[in-house]
Amino acid sequence: MAGIEFSVRHMLEEDLPGVAEVEAGVFTDWYRVYRKDPEPLPERTIEELRYASSRDPEGNFVAIARDGALVGFMFSRTWGRVGWMGTFGVPTQLQGLGIGKALFLRTLEHLRKKATIIGLETMPESGANLGLYIKNGFVATYPTVVLELSLVKEADRLKNVDTDGVATWGAQDRRTRRRLIRQIQEISAAHLPGLDYSIEVEGIHEHEFGETLFSTDEEGRIEGFAVLRTAPFRGEDTSGRAYLHVLAVGPGADADHAVTRLLGGIWSRASRLGLTKVVTGVSSRHAHALELLLGSGFIAIRAAIRMVERHAPPELFTPSNGVNVARWAG
DSSP states (O other), X not given: OOOOOEEEEEOOGGGHHHHHHHHHHHHHHHHHHHSOOOSOOOOBOHHHHHHHHHTSTTSOEEEEETTSXXXXXXXXXXXXXXXXXXXXXXXXXXXXXSHHHHHHHHHHHHHHHHOSEEEEEEOTTOHHHXXXXXXXXEEXXXXXXXXXXXXXXXXXXXXXXXXXXXXXGGGOOHXXXXXXXXXXXXXXXXXXXXXXXXXXXXXXXXXXXEEEXXXXXXXXXXXXXXXXXXXXXXXXXXXXXXXXXXXXXXXXXXXXXXXXXXXHHHHHHHHHTTOOEEEEEEETXXXXXXXXXXXXXXXXXXXXXXXXXXXXXXXXXXXXXXXXXXXXXX
């Protein structure tokens, strides 16, 4: 195929419908080849794309052809000093022309200005992407295990969990929220220096996409917290899924106790909304967290390759007993 003239610039609000169309087309093609799913994917909602782009407003890019057509996109996010390459896509018929590489390099340049740790996640079948990442200094760490919990099958157990010590972000006043933010930042940094999950807590609330739940001790301090997304990713979503974006427990806290209480709170909230499943992902380097979730009724449904820049801190390449569950960090 002949080359194509294009330029890369920051993503704008008016780009979002085009991003939604390209993303649905790219992943429909991918699912048909690798997961044998012939059904076209619905487009991600505009509200979802606004949320995705808000995690680092200056870190999202589009490729625009000479005729004005949108021919690629890439999202990114930063949680403190941890940066993460998000979803990106180029129409199938235009792949191999350097568009994806240009988007990747522009996003990497942006993240290197803000983050000391930069990571990404990719599917094992994506050989071309793997080659691109490796050539640009990324190496594989522990794989991500994607997990799913049936709220229906586990209802009898979860509905009887004592959730008296579980609070929600939405029920707190401003003063309390400021105190909670400081504790969230302390727990985040204890798991990985520079990591800050508070932006995710505030973003979920700002966009009305879900809720953050807290397991607190007798003195009101956070033992652990969970960021639960209940808004759908795509239009016409009939999956019944909620998404656990973050589940973190502070050092020294009783992880088993905190996780059990948080899962009880998650079951209560998601079930009231008519949702039937919770999906999350955890780095397999967090063996105890993985064991806790599997022991709580989650099942592994697939794996993904997690990569970081080669000079990332050594702890990202060693096992951890902490509970730090997130698709985009840890």
